[in-house]
Structures are given as structure tokens and as C-alpha cells.
Amino acid sequence: MHISIREEVKQHNSAKFGIAILLLMLTIALFAPLLASYPPNMQTPFAFEPPSFSHWLGTNHVGQDILSQLLYGARTSLLVGFSAALLATILSATIGTSTALIGGLYDRITMRIVDAFIIIPVIVIIILVAAYVKPSLWVLILLLSLLGWQGGARIIRAQTLSLKEMGHISAAQSFGASNAYLTFHHILPDLGPILLVEFIYGIRRAIFMEAGLAFLGITDPTIISWGVMMREALDFCYLDVWQWWLLPPGIALSLTILSVTFIGHTLEGALDPRLESEAIA
Amino acid sequence: MFSIRNLALYLIAMFIILALNFLLPRMMPGDPLMAIYGEEALVQMTPALKAELVERFALDQPWWQQFAAYLSTLFTGDLGYSYYHNAPALEVILGRLPWTLLLVGTTLIISTFGGIILGIESGWRRSSLQDKSLLTGLMVLGGFPDFFLGILLLIGFGVTWAIFPLSGAITPYSGFTGAALVLDVLHHLFLPVTALILCHVGVSYLLTRNTMVTVLKEPYMLTARAKGLSNLVMRYRHAGRNALLPVITRTGIQLGRMITGVLFVEIVFAYPGLGYLTYEALLTRDYPVLQGVLLIVAVFVLIANFLVDLSYSKIDPRIRYAH
Numbered sequence: 041m042h043i044s045i046r047e048e049v050k051q052h053n054s055a056k057f058g059i060a061i062l063l064l065m066l067t068i069a070l071f072a073p074l075l076a077s078y079p080p081n082m083q084t085p086f087a088f089e090p091p092s093f094s095h096w097l098g099t100n101h102v103g104q105d106i107l108s109q110l111l112y113g114a115r116t117s118l119l120v121g122f123s124a125a126l127l128a129t130i131l132s133a134t135i136g137t138s139t140a141l142i143g144g145l146y147d148r149i150t151m152r153i154v155d156a157f158i159i160i161p162v163i164v165i166i167i168l169v170a171a172y173v174k175p176s177l178w179v180l181i182l183l184l185s186l187l188g189w190q191g192g193a194r195i196i197r198a199q200t201l202s203l204k205e206m207g208h209i210s211a212a213q214s215f216g217a218s219n220a221y222l223t224f225h226h227i228l229p230d231l232g233p234i235l236l237v238e239f240i241y242g243i244r245r246a247i248f249m250e251a252g253l254a255f256l257g258i259t260d261p262t263i264i265s266w267g268v269m270m271r272e273a274l275d276f277c278y279l280d281v282w283q284w285w286l287l288p289p290g291i292a293l294s295l296t297i298l299s300v301t302f303i304g305h306t307l308e309g310a311l312d313p314r315l316e317s318e319a320i321a
Numbered sequence: 322m323f324s325i326r327n328l329a330l331y332l333i334a335m336f337i338i339l340a341l342n343f344l345l346p347r348m349m350p351g352d353p354l355m356a357i358y359g360e361e362a363l364v365q366m367t368p369a370l371k372a373e374l375v376e377r378f379a380l381d382q383p384w385w386q387q388f389a390a391y392l393s394t395l396f397t398g399d400l401g402y403s404y405y406h407n408a409p410a411l412e413v414i415l416g417r418l419p420w421t422l423l424l425v426g427t428t429l430i431i432s433t434f435g436g437i438i439l440g441i442e443s444g445w446r447r448s449s450l451q452d453k454s455l456l457t458g459l460m461v462l463g464g465f466p467d468f469f470l471g472i473l474l475l476i477g478f479g480v481t482w483a484i485f486p487l488s489g490a491i492t493p494y495s496g497f498t499g500a501a502l503v504l505d506v507l508h509h510l511f512l513p514v515t516a517l518i519l520c521h522v523g524v525s526y527l528l529t530r531n532t533m534v535t536v537l538k539e540p541y542m543l544t545a546r547a548k549g550l551s552n553l554v555m556r557y558r559h560a561g562r563n564a565l566l567p568v569i570t571r572t573g574i575q576l577g578r579m580i581t582g583v584l585f586v587e588i589v590f591a592y593p594g595l596g597y598l599t600y601e602a603l604l605t606r607d608y609p610v611l612q613g614v615l616l617i618v619a620v621f622v623l624i625a626n627f628l629v630d631l632s633y634s635k636i637d638p639r640i641r642y643a644h
Contacts, residue, residue: 159622160577164622252585
């Protein structure tokens, strides 16, 4: 389980591309207030303006500056992506390792529930909840992480079970190491790369879901989001405005998801030796 | 063999969905009847109707009796009444179901078979230029959000070149019959199905290709070559068949993901299936329809997973021994 992430990235151009795009998006998200020339929510009487020097991407149907919205959209997307993925990975790691180490009835019951959640389509639960409680950003993050940890927990449990059989773990156990000690000193460090892959795919899932739900119009309407921009622009797709209103958020979203996918695939390929030297060069 | 353990899993999943459907509207602040029926219903609410509904949902009873009342109405096929459509929710949903089935069925068949064939060919020619470009191309497509791909197709083929219709499933008031009707339906189906296939073909492709890579190293492939079998027989009968298994086991999970895609794509193309109905129900707060659609979709996905579970021990006998 010991792979050098730096070496892997060096060997794969797709991973380099992914990291470059993701860093770019992160920079935009962090410095959005400095980069944007207008407050993203400021409505003006100048609606449907084509791109000009004062509005690089024109204005939308209520006269908001599209470029500013695009920049702030990166904030929402990445904030939801990273937070939901972080929470989900922590949940996966906690539940995956504890079920494997404790076993017994606790393991059986938890894994049944995990399996049940894996076969339920996540979107159904989210829409159901969202229909009653219009989720704010943090409720959305919580919801996405609560519905996103189950697959990872399965993988981590399986991995912990095989780690448990290894010599150094039984050696530590015979010296009287507790489950907590084992988890933090031996198991979690060994699980590092797997957790990273889970985290990366968690980001992808959360970013995609946030955009999709915003596109459906079931998230808090005051949040600036690429999904909301696309839905609003779609209503006017028969006008020329799609070129600077609809395409930019779509491309930004696709690039972000793509960059995360490329990073994930490279790491996954490194974890599975059968697929090694397989991922795209 | 199929076990009680697996059956329990589906019952738990079903219970989680039913419990959410039951609890959410009843946990909302305010009048639970409004949360169950939506605002539209309140306009038409008379005291007599209200009393009848309270009685029907057992809203004056303890929660477990309410849950029992909820389950018993469900089992009689009663999903409630949509005041927005002025029809029973089940009727509204069944009217839209065929369009979604058409969309999902066509996509699932084409993307699964297409993915398998591309995967077999690509795995066979591993590391060649064709393999690499296919792998990159499908991965890039798979990374696209379904609705953005749909939007691109809509703008390209619908708005700019106007080759395909912008919305709907049939031309309204056209009075087409026979072959003309079929062509009209296919004409409307083309763009949404294309968007879905492009997004989903990558999954079965990648699975097949990756298994193909391992299967090709098996000793029996060497035997097959030594027997002098043709490349085609080796590729499809010997390697391909063994590469099928992961694709089939994932069909159920695929279907769950595809539901999400269908929902978005139907909205982009205003395709009158369950996805678009969900969207309409969300906008109009038509809760009986919303709950009904989500329940039916969840049940469909569970049944599909169940069937996959049942069938794959038949395809791979090794699984029977593994349990």
C-alpha cells in the first residue's frame, strides 16, 4: 500500500492537467472578491448586455454581472465539494475501520444498513428532503456527506480486514495495543492512499450533486451557483446569450469535475497494480 | 444461491424509503395536511373533506397507527390525490411512466451493449492508439455533467442547426399515426438518449476493458490460441464472456446513477417523463405526486438490483460457492 503520490503524478499527464485545473479553480474561489469587479448579486437595469469592457461576459436577465457570478460560483462548488467529501471520508474511515476491528453484531448490523443505502438511489432521498426543507449551504453539505460515505466504508472495511491479518498488526496486538492505538498508529497510515481516492471521488460526487440540485432549483436560491446560472440561462437559450451566459458555467463545472476525475483515476490506477501503466499517459 | 440475508437487505432499503416518505411531511412545522397534500389542496379544503382526510391518515392517532394507515393505503395502490392535476397521483404517474421507461430502456440497452463491445475491442488492442483515444474520449465524456451535455446537444442540434425538436416527446396536435408517429417519437427521443448514452457508456466500457486486460493473461486464452481458434471467437466467446460479469453486477448500481441522469436530461429537453414530472411537482409543491414518483422510482431501482442479484450467480457459478 505504499505508493509515492508525487511519482504517480509525475508519470501521468492527465493527473498534472487535473491538478493544474483544480489549483486554478481553488485560486479563483479563494480570491473571488478581489477578481470580481461587481458584487455577484447586484442587480442593475442593464439586462442582457453582450460582453463589453465593463462586463466581460455581459449581464443576465436581471442585470447581474455574469463574470462575477462565475467567479463566486467556483467558491460554492469547491466549498461544497471539499467539505462534503471531507466529512464523508471521515465517516467512511470511522465506520470502515471500527466495523472491521470490532466485528460481531455491531459489524453485521452496520454493514446491512450500509448495503441498504448503497442500493437506494441517492437523488431520491435528497429531492425528498429538499422538497420539504429548502437546504442552506451547510445543510446541503451535511446531507451530501451523510449519503456519500457508505461505498467508501465498505472498501475501507475490506482493506482493514486484510491489514488486520498482517504480521505487524498482530505483533502490536500481542504487545497489548488497543483498537484505538492500532487504528491511529497502524491502520489509518496504511489506508492513506485509499482514503485519498475516496476523498477525491467524494469531491467529484458532491460538486456534481450541488450543481445538479441547484439546476433543479431546490437549493437555497440566494447561493451563487453554476447550476443556478445554467438553469436561468437555459430559459433564454433561443437568444444569443447562451454563448456567454450558459457555456461559461457549464465549461467551468465540467473542467472542475474532469480535473478531479483525472486525479482520481491516476491514484486509483496506482492502487490497483493490475491496472498499472494502464491509465492514460 | 439467493439467501434470506439478501432479502433482508432489500426490506431494510424499502423501510428506509417508506420511513422517510412518512416522516418528512409529518415532521414539518404547521398543518401536516398541508405538508402531505400541498398548498393547492388547502384552497379546495372543506371541513368535511378535512375531517375525512384526518380520518384517512389517522392524524388524530398515535404515530404508529399513522404509519400503519400510511402503509395500508400504499398497499391498496393509493398514492393520494393531486389537486394540481386534479387526478389521483397514481394515474398522473402512470401516464408519464412509459416515456421514462422508453428513455431509460433505450439508453441502458445501447450504452451497455455498446460499452461491452467497445470495451472488448479496446482491451484486445490494449495500449494501441485506438485504445488510448477511446479511453481518454470516454473518460472525458463521463466526466461531463449529464445536463450540460444535454444542453450542448440542445443548443447545437436544436437551436443552431434546428435538426431536432427542442422539447417534448411528440409533436403536439400533429395527428400522426402508424409509421409517422413512430418516426416522430424517435425524432424527439434522439437528443435526450444521445446525451444519456454519451455520459453512461463509459462505465460499462471501463469495466469490460479492465476485466478484459486481466482475462487476456489467463492460461485458457493461451490454450484457445493453441487450439487455433480465430481471433473473433477468442475475443468474444472466451475473453468477452468472462469480462461480462462486472458489467452485469454493476447494472443495478448503474440504473441508480442513470435515474439521476434521466431526471436532469428530461428537464433540459422538457421530456414528459417522471423526471420532468418531479420537476413540475417540485415547482408546484404537488407533494402527493412528488412522493409517489420518488417511491416508484426507488422501488424500480430496488427491484432491478434484486433481479441482478438473482441472476449473476447463474452467470458465474463461482459466486455460488463463495457464499
